[in-house]
Amino acid sequence: MEKDIRKPLLCPDSEQNGDLPATSRSPRTKNNHVPIFLGTACFLCLALIMAIRHFGTTEQMPSGWLERCAWRDLSPHVHLLDVAPIAHDEFLQRQSTLAAALDAVGVDAFIAEPSASSSYYVNISTSFELSERPFLMIIDRAAQFSYLAPKFEAGRIARLEMVYRDKKVIEWPEEKSPYKVLATETGYKKIMLDEHARFMIASGLQAAGVEVVPTTQIIQSLRAVKTEEELKILRGINDFTLQLVRSLQKCIKIGMTQETVVSAASRLFGRAGVGNGFWAIVLFGDQAAYPHGGSSGKTLSRGEFVLIDIGSKLHDYGSDVTRTILPTGSEVTKELMDVWYTVQAAQAAAIELMNVNETCSVVDAAARKVITDNGYGEFFTHRLGHGLGLEMHEHPYLNGANGEKLRIGEVVTNEPGIYVTTDQAKKLSLDVGFGVRLEDPILVSNQDRPGGILMTGSRAKSPYEP
Numbered sequence: 001m002e003k004d005i006r007k008p009l010l011c012p013d014s015e016q017n018g019d020l021p022a023t024s025r026s027p028r029t030k031n032n033h034v035p036i037f038l039g040t041a042c043f044l045c046l047a048l049i050m051a052i053r054h055f056g057t058t059e060q061m062p063s064g065w066l067e068r069c070a071w072r073d074l075s076p077h078v079h080l081l082d083v084a085p086i087a088h089d090e091f092l093q094r095q096s097t098l099a100a101a102l103d104a105v106g107v108d109a110f111i112a113e114p115s116a117s118s119s120y121y122v123n124i125s126t127s128f129e130l131s132e133r134p135f136l137m138i139i140d141r142a143a144q145f146s147y148l149a150p151k152f153e154a155g156r157i158a159r160l161e162m163v164y165r166d167k168k169v170i171e172w173p174e175e176k177s178p179y180k181v182l183a184t185e186t187g188y189k190k191i192m193l194d195e196h197a198r199f200m201i202a203s204g205l206q207a208a209g210v211e212v213v214p215t216t217q218i219i220q221s222l223r224a225v226k227t228e229e230e231l232k233i234l235r236g237i238n239d240f241t242l243q244l245v246r247s248l249q250k251c252i253k254i255g256m257t258q259e260t261v262v263s264a265a266s267r268l269f270g271r272a273g274v275g276n277g278f279w280a281i282v283l284f285g286d287q288a289a290y291p292h293g294g295s296s297g298k299t300l301s302r303g304e305f306v307l308i309d310i311g312s313k314l315h316d317y318g319s320d321v322t323r324t325i326l327p328t329g330s331e332v333t334k335e336l337m338d339v340w341y342t343v344q345a346a347q348a349a350a351i352e353l354m355n356v357n358e359t360c361s362v363v364d365a366a367a368r369k370v371i372t373d374n375g376y377g378e379f380f381t382h383r384l385g386h387g388l389g390l391e392m393h394e395h396p397y398l399n400g401a402n403g404e405k406l407r408i409g410e411v412v413t414n415e416p417g418i419y420v421t422t423d424q425a426k427k428l429s430l431d432v433g434f435g436v437r438l439e440d441p442i443l444v445s446n447q448d449r450p451g452g453i454l455m456t457g458s459r460a461k462s463p464y465e466p
């Protein structure tokens with residue numbers, strides 16, 4: 001809970017006291033010395049506000065105020081989150097598709113630990129904590145689902161809301177090797193291991209005589225390519241996330257801290273019922289020169305951009321949206337505005353190419369060319385984007401080294417940026433550093449309609465119209 005320190009600071013006749021409970025207003029407004037009292041109180045109140053502005057505190061603009069202000073704009077958009085979770089049948093379909101793909105490459109089964117893959121195939125979510133005792137989800141080439149579980153944990157695991165046609169439970173007692181138990185009970189000779197499974201699983205299976213092969217691109221792409229149901233969820237949460245950033249832009253004020261914005265954003269997601277999975281990077285001015293953040297406690301000054309990179313989850317699917325904004329009435333130099341529009345143009349150039357069969361590295365290069373042509377090439381330090389789904393970062397990756405082709409139905413972020421630290425700024429004859437990034441997840445489309453499709457609904461038009 002935060003202290004609302006605005007209360008003692010407000011003048012009794014201030015317009016801002018509309019938000020305050022009546023009890024916080026002066027009880028003495030009934031006596032004869034009202035005008036003198038009000039004058040003194042107002043003077044003290046102004047002096048205090050100025051002192052606090054000057055010295056800066058993390059609480060001068062409580063996040064509660066920012067939350068209430070933003071919620072007025074955001075609440076009409078909460079319906080975007082009214083999307084059904086993935087249905088039982090779709091899970092079964094995923095299992096059949098995986099089985100067919102395994103059969104096609106002559107592999108007996110696919111094995112995963114609790115991860116995005118287990119979540120995708122059988123609804124065992126990543127919230128099941130990994131321990132040194134293996135708990136493995138298995139789907140074989142005949143679409144049979146089974147799992148390997150520590151015997152003493154069998155009761156707890158059986159209560160998970162897994163989805164299957166029918167299941168086989170393989171329990172391993174503490175006095176036996178889980179891998180030998182698995183090999184003996186299944187007879188599998190060759191299995192494909194999920195890319196996030198730990199090395200001990202691979203080595204344990206190999207020691208038990210089972211050949212282990214890595215996840216192929218074809219099997220990765222089963223999860224990378226989204227169905228219409230998945231797209232509805234991703235659209236809902238990403239569009240809502242953008243609306244949340246827009247509502248913040250209308251309310252952020254000079255003098256707020258980065259933490260105030262993060263805390264308000266967290267409560268806004270919570271109020272809309274999608275607080276689980278919330279994360280945020282909020283950076284002011286030169287702090288944004290480090291793409292994933294600088295130090296804490298920074299207060300927003302005039303002439304500084306606000307970079308907000310934020311997301312949460314709906315039915316386990318993530319959102320990931322970045323906007324670089326200015327509060328109404330605040331301005332940056334012409335040079336910084338040019339940087340903003342350069343990043344916007346870079347994003348546009350890459351969206352145009354986000355079509356089926358385009359090569360990932362080519363899409364990355366298209367954005368990079370715009371930034372390089374404008375003289376900032378060395379300051380676009382990261383890849384252009386990543387797949388988005390049950391994982392915040394998943395296949396495919398848009399980087400210079402990836403020769404993979406895009407597939408219809410993949411959702412991939414497009415997030416160019418320019419980052420200049422204060423030290424580097426001197427080289428560009430600027431006084432302070434900055435960072436600008438714009439990010440939208442994009443659906444890869446077919447070639448009848450060139451250009452990827454925004455999962456956020458619309459792109460940023462300017463720092464004031466994010």
Ligand SMILES: *[C@@H]1O[C@H](CO)[C@@H](O)[C@H](O)[C@H]1NC(C)=O
Pocket residue numbers: 086087088091123125161162163
């Ligand atoms: C998947 O698990 C969640 C709980 O983690 C549950 O709410 C949901 O109903 C399950 N889905 C299906 C199709 O059973």
Ligand SMILES: *[C@@H]1O[C@H](CO)[C@@H](O)[C@H](O)[C@H]1NC(C)=O
Pocket residue numbers: 356357446447
């Ligand atoms: C994409 O490439 C594959 C393999 O080369 C080809 O079969 C498919 O027709 C292409 N798709 C489109 C829409 O061009």
